Structure formats: C-alpha cells, structure tokens
Amino acid sequence: MNFFSNKWIAEWLQGLGRITLLCQEAVHSLFTRKITWRDLIYQLHFIGVKSQSVVLITGAFTGMVLCAQTYFQFHKVRMDTATLAVVSVSMASELGPVLTALMVAGRVGAAMAAELGTMKVTEQIDALRTLATHPVDYLVVPRLLSAIIAVPLLNAEAIALGIGAGYVLGVSLLGIDPTYLWQNMLKYTVATDVMIGVIKSFIFGGIVAVIGCYKGMSCGEGAEGVGRATTEAVVYSSITILISNFFLTISLGELLSYL
Amino acid sequence: MIEVRDLKKSFGPQRVLDGVSFRIETGESVVIIGRSGCGKSILLKHLIGLLTSEEGEVLVDGENLGRMNERQLLRVRHKFGMLFQGAALFDSMTVAENVGFALRRLGKLTEAEIAKKIGEALDMVELPGVEEKKPSELSGGMRKRVGLARAIVYQPEIVLYDEPTTGLDPIVADSIDQLILRVCERLKVTTVVVTHDMRSARRIGQRIMMLHRGKIYVTGTPDEIFRSQDPVVNRFVNGISDPKELYF
Ligand SMILES: Nc1ncnc2c1ncn2[C@@H]1O[C@H](COP(=O)(O)OP(=O)(O)O)[C@@H](O)[C@H]1O
C-alpha cells in the first residue's frame, strides 16, 4: 500500500512537473518565435468554428432547463420575475465557462491528444525534430493560442444563447412578465459575474490545449497508447476544469471585489 | 566528424547500449549492422540528439550533444538529414509540402525557389510528378524515397539512414542502395546506414561496424567482415542461428 501510494504520488508529481515545463516552453516560444499564421487559422477554425453547434446546443438547453427549474421554485414564493437573473448570473459565471470548456475538452482536447499521439508513435514528432523544428513551436503554440482565443468566444455565445433561450421560454411558455424579467436580470447581474466567467474561460481554454497536447506528446506505444492518451486527455482536463473552477470562483470573487 | 565515447543507455532495467565507442570521419560511409532489437535505432537517434544519455558522450564536429538543450540541438540538426525506418512522412501534408517543410520553416527562400528545390530533390530520388500526392497513396519504396528527398533537400552534411531497405522487395531495395550511393557521391555527405541487410551493407559501406550485446563487436572493411572467422560475425553474415541460443 505504502509502496504503491508513493509510486503513484511520484508519478503524479512528475507529470505535473512536465506539464509545467511544457507550459513554460510554450509561453517562451509564444513571445520569442514567429507565429505561423496558416496553422493558427487552421486551428482557430477547427477549435472555434467547428465546435459551435455542440457549444450552442449545450448553452441553449442548459439555459432553458435552468430557467424552468428556477421558475418552478420561485413561483411558490411569488418571485417569478427574478428567474432570469438567476439564469444569467449562473450562466455567466459558472455554467457557461464550465460547460463550454467540458464540451471543448471532449471534442478538441481528445482530437489534439489523438493527433499528436499518432504523430508520436509514427515517429513524425521525431521527424519534425530532425528537420530542426521544435515540436512546441510547431504543434503546441498554434493549438494553445487558438484555444485561448476560441474558448472565451464560444463561452460568450453559450451564455448569450442560454440567457436568450431562458428568456423566450420564460415569456412564452411560463408566462412571466417580460419587462420585469429583463429589468431584474440587468439589475442583479453585475460586471463581476461576467468578468469571472471571461477570466475562467481563458484559463479553461489553456487547460484543454495544454493537457491535450501534453497527453499526445507523452503518448505510449502503439494504438493502445494513442487510445489511452485520448481518454486521459479528456478525463484529466475535465477534472482539472471542475476542480480549478471551484478555486477560481472563490479566489476571483475575492480578488475582483477589491478592484 | 561524429565521435561516440562510451555511450550507455538503459530503458528501465534493460540496458540497450553498454559502452559504445567509435569515430566516423567526414565524408565516410559507415554501415552499422546488428540483430533486430539490438539497439541500432536507439544508437542512431543518439547521433542526432533525438535521445540523449547521461552516461557517455556524442560529439558532432567537437560539440557535445549531451550538454545541449533542445533549442541548441535544433541548430546542430541543420547538419543532419535522417531517413526513418518507417519514413515518418507527415501524413496530413502532400509530398511537396513534406519535402519543402524544412525550407519553409527556415523562411529564407521564396515559394518559387522552394518549388524548384523540391523538384530537384524529387528528381534526385527518381520520383518526379508525385508532388500533389498524399503519403498514404504511395508504396513503401516510394515513401522511403520521399523521406530521403525530405532529408537531403536542405543539403545536410551528414545523412543517417535507419534500415532503408527493410521490408522492400530485392529490386526496390537495390534501387534504394543505388540511390544512397548517388546521394553520397553527388552531395559529398557523410553517410551512416543502420541495417541488417548484408547485401546492402556490402554495397554501401566503406566500413562496417557490428553492434552486439550493447557494444561495437567488430569494425572492418566489408571484405574483412565477410571473411571473418569469428563465430558471432560469421553467423550473422551468413544468417545462421545458433542452436544453443534461444531466439524469440
Ligand atoms: N522507448 C523505449 N522504451 C523502452 N524500451 C525501448 C524503447 N525503445 C526501444 N526499446 C528497446 O530497445 C531495444 C533496441 O531497440 P531498437 O534500437 O529499436 O532496435 P533495432 O536494432 O531493431 O533498431 C529493443 O529491445 C527495445 O525493446
């Protein structure tokens, strides 16, 4: 038991260390190397444009179900018109960023790990290195940068659509007074909520790209290795997102209240 | 010039290289032979710094690769071209993009100049007119040729070949041997070939080294190796298994 837990902790810490080194190399490369625009645009298209349907559906249905459930509870105490305020605050600061990031992790993080993992096992990454190209410059930086740009935009879309869908549902199906509903939402949603959401989505975008690329580049042998790298990329980035979300909510709330 | 001094490499408990030392002069063609799984690819990867080891040294033109970080190694790798065992072409790119990759990354030439160099390199490997094909559409021998074109297009000083003829039929294998000789002659490069194909070793090598049990077992001219009376060398050259040893 002791032996296994020690080994597990050692491996976990080693992984953490390697991810840190990867981040350091990526940030260094981001500021010192020329960006290849072609790769960046390709990745932006893949991460941003192609994830839209998934993210929009997630946003819309989460907004609606949240609106309905809040209404059912609030109706009992005659607070119908506060419904959309709850939807908007929770969408903007929690559900929007987290659900967007989870969907992107499932779609994009997995694809990154599978692609880089396949390149690793077929020696294409070694071939890159012999052609005097640093894999971080060529593979990681475009992906990281695109994820950091695309995820906040996807997040904004998900939030807007979620609130919009909630509003339509509340007004048309649940029969809430539209003016009060809208005004209350504006009154109770403050800039801090939106800001927390935006900051989170930048960080989550980075998490998905870094873990996806790390898992791909440290992929084990053969088809099994690629499969495992893909699964681990999704599982680890999802868990990292959920855990860091808690700490971000706590710390960002405090931090932004000082400003 | 490449110099290896007492190089050791282990993967976990398995010691693959156990004190390898040799020297390869500029312009020489050297063939390293050895049984499958004896560590030939591992050794070749050390020469170009894809793998590094704490024990022992690899010096390329006097620079110690073991002391460099990845960015410094990139500079040294400009001197090298490498043909991988499975060619390792970038499968998301066309042949032309593969061959022109290093030139584009350097960013010194115009698109027209790059296209011209790609054409020249593909001519050299006798594969004109496949520029727009994807690697998946090519046969094994063609892939190796494209891999070679990609490795020589930026005129390296040293070319490393990892089992260039393995898995090809004898005719194609022969044509690859001719190609290696031609590249060596025309571009005046130092050639290091790793193989277990004795026919090809005899044809290409000015000098043959045999890797056995993690060490360089013998070094000699092809004639010396082929005439050797040493049981290990003799059995390898003639392809005879030892009934007292287990093979799996
Ligand atoms: N990444 C690795 N991890 C563990 N063992 C490895 C690794 N790469 C190679 N080996 C081991 O090293 C030995 C030599 O491999 P290699 O150099 O590829 O042989 P070959 O001479 O056929 O090219 C093999 O027995 C293999 O099991």
Ligand SMILES: [Mg+2]
């Ligand atoms: Mg090999």
